[in-house]
Amino acid sequence: MVKIDINGMLANYDKKKLTIATVCSHSSLQIFNGARKEGFKTLGISVGEVKKFYNAFPLGKPDEFFIVDKYKDIGKYAEELQEKNVIVIPHGSFVEYLGPKNFSTLNLPTFGNRAVLDWESDRRKEKRWLESAGLTMPKQIKNPKKIDKPVIVKYHGAKGGKGFFVAKTYEEFAKRVDKSKPYFIQEFVMGTRYYLHYFYSPIQNDGYKLSKGSLQLLSMDRRDETTIDEVQRLGSIAELEELGIHPTFVVTGNIPIVMRESLLPQVFKMGEAVVEKSLELFGGVLGPFCLETVVTEDLEFRVFEISARIVAGTNPYTSGSPYSEMIQPDLSTGRRIAQEIKYATKHNRLKEILT
Ligand code: AMP
Numbered sequence: 156m157v158k159i160d161i162n163g164m165l166a167n168y169d170k171k172k173l174t175i176a177t178v179c180s181h182s183s184l185q186i187f188n189g190a191r192k193e194g195f196k197t198l199g200i201s202v203g204e205v206k207k208f209y210n211a212f213p214l215g216k217p218d219e220f221f222i223v224d225k226y227k228d229i230g231k232y233a234e235e236l237q238e239k240n241v242i243v244i245p246h247g248s249f250v251e252y253l254g255p256k257n258f259s260t261l262n263l264p265t266f267g268n269r270a271v272l273d274w275e276s277d278r279r280k281e282k283r284w285l286e287s288a289g290l291t292m293p294k295q296i297k298n299p300k301k302i303d304k305p306v307i308v309k310y311h312g313a314k315g316g317k318g319f320f321v322a323k324t325y326e327e328f329a330k331r332v333d334k335s336k337p338y339f340i341q342e343f344v345m346g347t348r349y350y351l352h353y354f355y356s357p358i359q360n361d362g363y364k365l366s367k368g369s370l371q372l373l374s375m376d377r378r379d380e381t382t383i384d385e386v387q388r389l390g391s392i393a394e395l396e397e398l399g400i401h402p403t404f405v406v407t408g409n410i411p412i413v414m415r416e417s418l419l420p421q422v423f424k425m426g427e428a429v430v431e432k433s434l435e436l437f438g439g440v441l442g443p444f445c446l447e448t449v450v451t452e453d454l455e456f457r458v459f460e461i462s463a464r465i466v467a468g469t470n471p472y473t474s475g476s477p478y479s480e481m482i483q484p485d486l487s488t489g490r491r492i493a494q495e496i497k498y499a500t501k502h503n504r505l506k507e508i509l510t
Pocket of ligand 1: 293307309316319341342343344345348378380404447449459460
């Protein structure tokens with residue numbers, strides 16, 4: 156394992172010229188926009204060419220583009236990027252394009268705790284983390300012959316729900332499953348989906364306090380997934396399945412949403428427990444994270460996934476959400492990240508939020 160010397164790098168950085176950098180995709184417009192609002196320089200890492208669509212959004216366009224041949228090569232340019240005083244903001248596509256291994260060894264100060272990747276990408280560890288925090292996850296079905304209610308079959312490492320399918324019986328499962336890929340079977344939880352966007356600061360103590368630092372709820376969304384979310388326009392799912400048309404779960408966008416207020420105490424209880432457990436297990440899930448949940452008709456939460464960085468579901472809220480508006484007007488998750496870096500720089504605590 157490459158030893159990343161954050162302190163050494165930071166000692167050489169010009170703190171007055173910190174540059175917020177990310178890969179040009181996913182939530183980059185929001186990240187650049189938020190960094191700009193907090194007075195940072197911004198740098199967009201892009202493959203092959205400058206992406207023209209940024210010109211259409213001048214306030215979300217990075218000050219500078221850094222062109223690479225392949226995302227996997229970003230590590231090769233670490234020294235050059237260090238000279239630009241770069242702090243990297245990881246997002247889902249960043250980690251995916253770079254590959255988890257290259258990401259964890261990237262020799263650049265990175266916002267958040269890279270140790271979380273291990274706990275998030277290994278299903279068993281994720282389950283251990285969330286369940287030991289007291290959260291309820293959907294049941295896992297080990298033996299497909301025992302399928303007696305709707306299940307969702309997920310392939311390991313599949314991005315954006317690609318290839319996932321639902322089955323109600325063993326026969327349906329056997330007909331659809333691709334056994335050449337590792338998969339697992341989960342109870343399909345009936346209810347409504349909420350993707351909760353938290354922000355954990357280990358260094359600021361105002362608001363909702365934890366054993367160390369504080370927790371915010373910045374926003375929530377519901378993903379728009381094709382074709383499951385609109386397939387009913389063509390007929391019932393059962394009817395369509397008879398014709399061999401199966402719904403898919405590929406994320407295409409995000410819809411803003413709020414939740415009945417009486418559920419908010421549970422939302423904070425879950426977020427708090429997840430952070431406290433993460434502090435115990437691996438030094439904490441620092442910065443933004445998202446719990447992907449279903450609320451059942453008994454108003455109970457089932458959590459089927461955690462994303463331990465900024466999620467694209469925060470994109471509807473470039474200028475704040477109904478929740479962040481009550482923390483500070485015009486506060487996006489991208490801007491909140493920039494604020495955390497600004498605060499840590501001012502108080503000489505950058506090494507507590509970067510890895
Ligand atoms: P994931 O890649 O695990 O986030 O799942 C992709 C999508 O499948 C989610 O956004 C949900 O719409 C749906 N989904 C995943 N797990 C479940 C579950 N256990 N019950 C119901 N829907 C689920």
